[in-house]
Amino acid sequence: MALNPFKFAAPAVFYPLANRLIPWFWTLTGILLALGLYWGFFQTPDQLGGNNAQKEYYRIIFVHVPAAWMSMWLYVIMVFWAAVGLVFNTRLSFMMANAVAPTGAIFTFLALWTGAFWGRPSWGTYWDWDPRLTSELVLFFLYLGYLALHAAIDDQRRADRAAALLAIVGLVIVPVIYWSINCPDPTQCASLHQRSNLTRIEGNILFAMLTMTLAFWMYSFATSLMRLRTLILEREAEASWVQELLNPRGGR
């Protein structure tokens, strides 16, 4: 039995699949979130040492870093579906991009917000125009711009294409965010934000952080699929399968 991936590009086929997947993603979100938070609060050191002697407040890492990662990954996923939509003219691809965007925007905001509350006790400021912080803020505006542009155009297909183009052009910021602190020569990338290096994080801290990242992934799948379900119903409202779904007794 060969699986035909294009079969699921049809909204009528994808809708029931999304319905079946959503509860599973929510369950996984709950389990991973509970595990990640328990580990982050009770199985990790109370404070750090060396040249990073942070106290209890370092635990913001368990929300901040996963949220910042998700903000970038979800943008790439959104651009992927936008590009697929533009090339193949598939309705569902545009809907996918549209469904991912709000979750990406929320994670970007969460990264900026938790970062501000982390920066105040550790660096001494809520905000500074450092390359990392500034480029992440630009990403937030790109998400908002994508959503606003899509909402501003009444014709669904034109809105899809215009917003998709904006998303693709905005992809320029993602490598900038990454390289703003991870450039090959550390003396060249001057920033307030420290570099990132997973090998220099203690095992328990790393475990809690990665568990939270997985939880955020599952949350992203769950919310995106729920949004997608609504989008499919809205846009395919005239289709016969939606009519049948809404009126199972067949009164059209």
Add this chain to the structure above:
Amino acid sequence: MKARQKRLILIGLALGLIGLASALAITALNSNISYFFSPSQVIAGEAPLDHVFRLGGLVQPGTLRRQGNGLLVEFAVTDNRATIQVAYAGILPDLFKEGAGAVAKGRLRPDGVFQAEEVLAKHDEEYMPPEVAKTLQTAHAEGVSQTKTPPTAESAGASH
């Protein structure tokens, strides 16, 4: 050629251009719009004298002095090549300490002292409990003193 293939090529070209734009932006970030100036850059005259800029580096051990009520502080910022004296009136952040990284925003006074309006602490990317961090630092110091290799960019960056 099908319309779909044309669109695929167009999107591919667009992505290529975006990659190029990213590379240019990153190069710009790395060179002339750097977030802070190092003491050597300031000594070399690369920092602006007529307006506010940021000075970044390590707080030189043994240079932190508090005056009067403790709000007036002086310390030296170094990049292990050049050193600049910094004067600041205000509360220092929690992670500010000698030997660690700091970023000061302010102006260079005519007498060569950097008058800071804001001092921020810069910490490293090591998330280790105190005991482990101490062992690592000792091991690192021993490794450095034993090998006696000239300091590379990597080891200079790892220290702040």
